[in-house]
Amino acid sequence: MENKLMKRITRSGLGACLAAVAGFSWMAAVQSPQTDRYANWTEYGGTHENIKYSSLAQIDTSNVHRLKVAWIYHSENRDSTKFGSAMESNPIVINGVLYVASPTLKLCAVDAATGREKWKFDPSDPLQNKTWPVRANHMCRGVSYWTDGANDHRIIYTAGPFLFAVNALTGKLISTFGTDGGVDLRTGLDRDPGKMSVALTSPVKIYKNTIITGCGQGGDDTPGHIRGFDVVTGTQKWIFHTIPYPGEKGFHTWKDPEAYKTKGSTNPWSGFSLDEKRGIVFTGTGNPTNDFYGGGRLGNGLFGNCILAIDANTGKLIWHFQTVHHDVWDMDISSPPVLVTLNRGGKKVDAIVQSTKMGFLFVLDRLTGKPVFPIDEKPVKTNGAVAGEILSPTQPFPRFPKPFVRQVLTEKDLNRLVPDSSYQDIKRRFHSYRSEGIYTPPSERGTVILPGYDGGGEWGGPAVDPRTNILYVNANEMTWVLQLVKAKQSEKTNNLTNREAGQTLYSRTCIACHGPERKGGGEGGIPSLIGLNKKYTTTQFVEFISSGKGRMPGFGYLSAEEKKAIASLILELTEEQDKPYKGPSLTDRQPAGPDYHSTGYHKFLTKEGYPAISPPWGTISAIDLNTGQYKWKIPFGEFEELKKKGIPATGRENYGGPVVTAGGLLFIGASADGKFRAINKRTGKILWEYDLPAPGVATPAVYAIDGRQYVVISAGGSKWEKKKSDAYVAFALD
Structure with a gap:
């Protein structure tokens, strides 16, 4: 059936493609049997390799201008009160059914040809989920599918700290998985589950009968360990410690011998890719907490900021490569590696390519982790570090490909528009x-x-055409300002009021994001905490602190009295602030606050709100991975008001990745301007665009039903706190 479908699609696209672009054989729509597996979109990123490539070619450069909306699905039934959390899901399509997550983490099954809902699972509904109530709303970038090849069809996804197995046909929890269909991911980590925060942003990877997952957006007290679970029973099969235990590789890269007991993060929040034939799972990790001050976590801190190759059967480490030593710039590895086979000197080399926030591409041998292109360990500045900080004297710099974004701001680079x-x-x-x-x-x-906290390359990651080994990566070129201030701890240790305790706890847990004046960083997507007394009761706010929301992790390790002290401060509850604090001692508790904290996430902007750096502010680059050379680079995104003044496209901030197709096209939403675009993958020319209901902060999916090719994207738009939606929009030829 699949081969017949491919022939039907490619015949219709071949004549038009050759007529329009005669001579460019790389655009021909004829597919070989080896590429047929790219005709479906059955998992996050399309296939195990995560290259976001589709071999479908019915839609091509000659007819993409005829693309029309095929259907729109509203995952929250247009209820705008539920648009608040990010909707960034990359859909998967299984047997004609499209599976996605809504802004409130509902799992939705939709007819992929019509957009009609088949069923919806709500993890917060006690009638559907009696054992694992989900209270948190955070971003969910996709779900995963597994079948035994017979009658067992499962969607595996996470909501809050829970891992669920849902019947793909009925939308009901599979009660034999874990307990009543769920597993609490806070258990099995050798720490108090009640004091940890776990929320996965990216979908799990499934290898044979093993679910592979990390710990997602963990709090300061939550390690990012990687684990394997039995897909049928939910039983934990293995664990890889991203903060090593005594006797394990990497343990001595932490100066603190107790780090494995108390430090957090180092999590693979961006997801996984898989070499299915060899049984190797690949991922990249974030930096340890605290993000910006490392005085409490001295050393290079393996396995933070590492590309990891792990045996998917056992969880044993095969190799690692650290992209940033002792990261104090929030340069997490922000997307899963992509798996490619390169042509180097006439030899085939199985490799992984890791895009980074720094704008580097690390190209490594898939089996050994050795560089395919040379990587130099170069001296970097360490002078002027704050007291207690010991920075790494060197960092790794790939020679090729050259960085796809600028990495230094000088006066001549300032915005003159x-x-x-x-x-x-x-x-x-x-x-x-x-x-x-x-x-x-x-x-x-x-x-x-520069590049900023959000890249460079971001979580959408690059796409790769496996026939040409050309990589396409969208990026931000935005400057941010990181300012540290010495933490102000209460001089009193006993007989504190709730106000005094709240101020100390705020400086330890909240100030790095929301700033000393609690104004947040609107330009960084961090909300202000001013005026929350008009939105939340004490009970609601304490629950909010416990569960987390969006990008904010929960702070489960805080006691009830500590949460109440913070609530009294933020909600300006004068009577409560003056009452005696009755919680645990703030001098003894873990994790203690850092000696320094940042003043928040702040972009370097002009008075008008534009980046202080000159354009381009967003880009797409096409890079030949065989040679490391650039094919083209374009500004990506625009400001309508600047366009009307005759200013050429400046590029714009963007999140979410591209998809490349055999029809010669690159499909991408991502940009803050809210447009969905089709781009000629050979030249970088924009061929078609459409104004989405809200920005498509997600990666599209490409699939076919009954001989008709579709492209679908989530249009949630919540990243910039302006236009928001619950819509999934699918396109096809008219």
């Missing part, structure tokens, strides 16, 4: 900061971070 008064303002501020290139130490003065 704004009025002179605004330019003089950013120039003055620029000279007040440290701006000496990538890996400049965080400082009390303020350090320019």
Whole structure:
């Protein structure tokens, strides 16, 4: 059936493609049997390799202008009160059914040809989920499918700290999985489950009968260990410690011998890719907490910021490569590696390619982790680090490919599109900061971070055409400012009021994101905490602290009295603030606050709200992985008001990845301008665009039903707190 479908699709596209682009054989729609597996979209990123490639070619460069909306599915029934959390799901399609997650983490099954809902599983509904009530709303970037090849069909996905197995045909929990259909991922980590926060942003990977997962957005007290679970029973089969235990490889890269008991994060929050034939799972990890001050976690801290190759059967480490040593810039590995087979000197090399926030591509041998292109360990600046910090004197720099974004801001790079008064303002501020290139130490003065916390490359990751080994990566070129301030701890240790305890706890747990004045960083997607007394009761706010929401992890390790103290501060409850604090001692508890914290997530912007750096502010690059050379690079995204002034496309902030097809196209949403675009993959020319209901902060999926090719994308748009939606929008030829 699959081969017949491919022939039917490719015949219809071949004549038009050759007529329009005669001579470009790389665009021909004829498919070989080896590429047929790319005709489906059965998992996150399309296939195990995560290359986001489709061999379908009915839609091509000659007819993409005829693309029309085929259907729109509203995952929350247009209820705008439920649009608040991010909707970033990359759909999967199984036997004509499309599976996605809604903004409130409902699992939805939709007819992939019509957009009609088949069923919906709500993990917060006690009638559907009696044992594992889900209270948190965080981003869910996809779900996973497993079958025994007979009658057992399962969707495996996470909501809050729970791993669920749902019958793919009925939408009912499979009661024999775990307990009543779920597994609490806070258990099995050798720490108190009640004090940990686990929320997975990316889907699990399934190898044979093993579910492979990390710990997602863990809190300061939650390790990011990687585990394997039995897909039928939910039993934990193995664990790999991303913060090593005594006797394990990497243990001595932490100066603190107790780190494995108390430190958190180092989690593979961006997801996994899989070499199914060899049984090797690949992932990349984030940095240990605290993100910006490492005085409490001295050492290179394996396996933070590492590309990992792990035996999918046993959980044993095969190899690792650390992309940043002792990261204090929040340079997490933000997307799963992509698996490719390169042509190097006439030889085939199975490799992985890791895109990074720094704008580097690390190209490594898949079996050994050795560099395919040379990587140099170069000296970096360490002067001016704050007290107690010991930075790594060197960092790894790939020679090829060259970085796909700028990595240093100089005066000549400042934005001249704004009025002179605004330019003089950013120039003055620029000279007040440290701006000496990538890996400049965080400082009390303020350090320019370029690429920023959100890349460079982000969680959408690149797409690769396996026939040409050309990689397509979208990126941000935004400057941020990282400023550290010395933590203010209460001088009193006894007889504290709730106000005093709340201030100390806020400085330990909240200030790094929301800032000392609790204003957040709207430009960084961090909300203000001012005025929350008009939105939340104490009970609601305490639950919010416990469960987390969106990008914020829960703080389960805090006691009830500690949460109440924070609530009294944030909600401005004067009577409660003046009452005696009755919680545990703040001098003895773990994790203790750092000596320094950041003032929050702040972009370096002009008075008008544009980036202080000159354009482009968003880009797409096409890179030949066989040679490391660039094929093309374009600005990606635009500001309508600048366009009307005749200013060429500036590029714009973007999140979510591209899909590349055999029809010669690159499909991508991602941009803050809310457009969904089709781009000629050979030239970078935009061929078609459509205004989505809200920005498509997600990666599209490409599939075919009954000989008709579709492209679908989530249009949730919640990243920028402006336009929001619950819509999945599918397109096909008219």
